[in-house]
Amino acid sequence: MKATTYTTRRTFLLPFALVSLLLIVLLIISSVDRVFPPEIIVLAIVCVPVFYILLESIWRRTTIEPDGVRIRKLFRERYLLWEEITNIDVLAVRKKVYLLLTTTKGFHTLANSHGHFTSLVRDIVRNVDPGKIEARVLDVIEHPVVRISDVVSTWIAAVILLGAITLKILY
Numbered sequence: 001m002k003a004t005t006y007t008t009r010r011t012f013l014l015p016f017a018l019v020s021l022l023l024i025v026l027l028i029i030s031s032v033d034r035v036f037p038p039e040i041i042v043l044a045i046v047c048v049p050v051f052y053i054l055l056e057s058i059w060r061r062t063t064i065e066p067d068g069v070r071i072r073k074l075f076r077e078r079y080l081l082w083e084e085i086t087n088i089d090v091l092a093v094r095k096k097v098y099l100l101l102t103t104t105k106g107f108h109t110l111a112n113s114h115g116h117f118t119s120l121v122r123d124i125v126r127n128v129d130p131g132k133i134e135a136r137v138l139d140v141i142e143h144p145v146v147r148i149s150d151v152v153s154t155w156i157a158a159v160i161l162l163g164a165i166t167l168k169i170l171y
Helices: 010-033 037-059 117-127 135-142 149-170
Strands: 004-007 061-065 068-073 076-081 085-093 096-103 106-111
Touching (some): 010 149
Antiparallel strands (some): 096 106
């Protein structure tokens, strides 16, 4: 079995990177303009979590390997051997789905923000004893939940930021 790596969905990552870039452009334009100084402070404060989320999304990798699963996030990495996994369950909140991997050392979550999430779940299920898998996990494989609200809202944010930049330049 060769290793398979899953990353954040590109359909989310690309517009979110665009939002981050537009936010920088707006911050630069506002800094040069200096008409309303609190605006610069607010934009700078907004930039911090946005760039953290962008870095976290870019860095996130889940790799299915022959002897376990490697979960890499920004500033941390976990390696779970298949034998260490004691239970696999699913938590669904509307269209957001989390795969819960319970181990002897704690639990770990994988969200459906991963690209090809159903394939990721299927690969994990193939490597774990069927007695450790809850029925809801198999339901996620049979009836995948498609989440597009985060992508749509990110594109809306990009359009709003583009409009704000346009207004700043024109007026």
